[in-house]
Amino acid sequence: MITIGILGGGQLGRMTALAAANLGYKTHIYCPEQDCPASHVSSDFTSAAYTDTAALDAFARSVDVITFEFENIPHTSLEQLQAIKPVYPQPTILQKTQDRLIEKNFVQSCDIGTASYQVVDSLDDLKTAVAAIGVPCILKTRTLGYDGKGQYKIADNAPATRTAAWEAMHGQPAILEGFVAFSCEISVVAARTQQGEIALYAATENSHKNHVLDESLVPARISDAVRVKAEAIAGTLAEALNLVGVLAIEMFVTESGDVLVNELAPRPHNSGHWTIDGAMTSQFEQLVRCVVGLPLGATTLRAPQIRMKNLLGEEALDVAAYLQNPAAKLHLYGKKEAKAGRKMGHVTILS
Ligand SMILES: Nc1ncnc2c1ncn2[C@@H]1O[C@H](COP(=O)(O)OP(=O)(O)O)[C@@H](O)[C@H]1O
Ligand SMILES: [Mg+2]
Structure with a gap:
């Protein structure tokens, strides 16, 4: 049986582990914090620092392939792991996206605009x-x-x-x-396999509160011309990075219809959580398929309109209304304390 190693134990790791389990794979979570959300749903768990070379070595030997849900893993640790088992997305990709300067230089080198x-x-x-x-x-x-x-x-x-x-x-x-005076913020999640097959999810319109994602709306309320530009950007970047895995591209849409890249995340993204209930294949399943070498799944929408609301802090204590709404799917991450601003869960509403 194949075991997927996941660096990082938050909600992204949890949802990736659940998707892996649905396809019959085991997961091994590596995370410094004990009792993290992903550890509750995985078969193996290592609690150690991202710089603990002995723990990293044992982790790599216990799994078949490695991915990550957390971006701030030291590059030397990823190189150590990669010498033992494949790491997807490739560590060189994470190296580009960990530093905003390198990331923007890279985006511009692909003839794509930024601030x-x-x-x-x-x-x-x-x-x-x-x-x-x-x-x-x-x-x-x-x-x-x-x-x-x-x-x-x-x-x-x-x-x-x-x-x-x-x-x-x-x-x-x-x-x-x-400062970009954007008319809206959108994101596109791209998935690319080891064979170079690419799938894109519908552009998502994102609204933030206190710099944290509050809601995502699909399809984004953008013109066809903007949608085509956003999709072209996503495809170009996935190719240019030689991506294996999932990449989220955050973009600004200006009043004049320009699309500028804000930042990249080579992992499942909060603005893609709607794909669990709203797409034929979730972003998490897509990542699992990419890392184990399966073909991609369809990204078709399951409803004409989909809204994802993050449940931050105490918003997660008030879920009764969502549980009663037949069009709503509730997801809670198993975090103990509903601290202010903490991402406790999300709800997806199909209409
Ligand atoms: N150059 C910019 N112009 C306008 N708004 C920005 C700019 N940079 C960031 N923002 C706003 O702040 C949010 C968070 O910034 P971002 O660079 O994505 O950092 P983070 O890593 O915290 O997500 C963005 O989603 C956007 O709303
Ligand atoms: Mg951001």
Whole structure:
């Protein structure tokens, strides 16, 4: 029997493990935290640091193929694993998407637009970059940011604003991005097999609250021309990365119909959770198929319109209405404490 190793034990790992189980595979979760959501639904679990070389070695030897649901795995650890078992998506892909500067340089090298950007390694650099890019703009740490963490919006030219922004980076290398006055945010999830077969999911329209995804709507309310551009971008990037696995592409759509890439995630994505109930094959099953070498499944919609709502913090305590709605499918991740802002679950409503 095939065992899939998954680095990271959060809800993405949990839903990947459930999809793997549906196809008859075992999973082995590797995660520093004990009692993590994915550990509840997998046959094997290792709790160790991502830098624990002995634990990584034993993990790799216990599985047939390795994937990840967490992006901040040190590259040296992935290289160690890859020397023992295949890792998909390939570590070189994660290396490109872990750093916002490398990621944007790569996207632009594919002739795909992004926000304007400039590297910032000091307060002096920031002054030059703000002068070049103009306000409003956003200073972001190059690595380790998620859900809006490690970001500072600069709305004016006051020196005090730049100082506060630079201090918010805590000395980490940063990138300054021009603020995109987008008309909407969309994402496309792409899957690509070892043979180069590609499948795209319908573009999803995303709305955020406090920098965290709140709702996703499918199909996105965009013109055909924008949809075609977004799909072309997704296909180009999956090819250019030689992707094996799943890649989410977050994009801004401007008033004039331009599509700019915001960021890439070479893993299942929160904006693709609707695919569990709303598509013939979920993004998680698609990942499993890619890593074990099965052909892709259909990405066809199961309903004309699908809405996914994240349940953050205490929103997850109030699920009675969703349980009663025959068009709603509730997913809870088995997290103990409903801390403010924590992703506790999601609900998908088909109509
Ligand atoms: N350059 C930008 N212009 C306009 N809005 C932005 C820009 N960068 C980020 N945002 C807003 O902040 C959100 C989070 O930023 P993102 O770069 O995706 O970081 P994270 O890794 O936290 O998801 C985006 O989804 C978007 O709403
Ligand atoms: Mg993002």
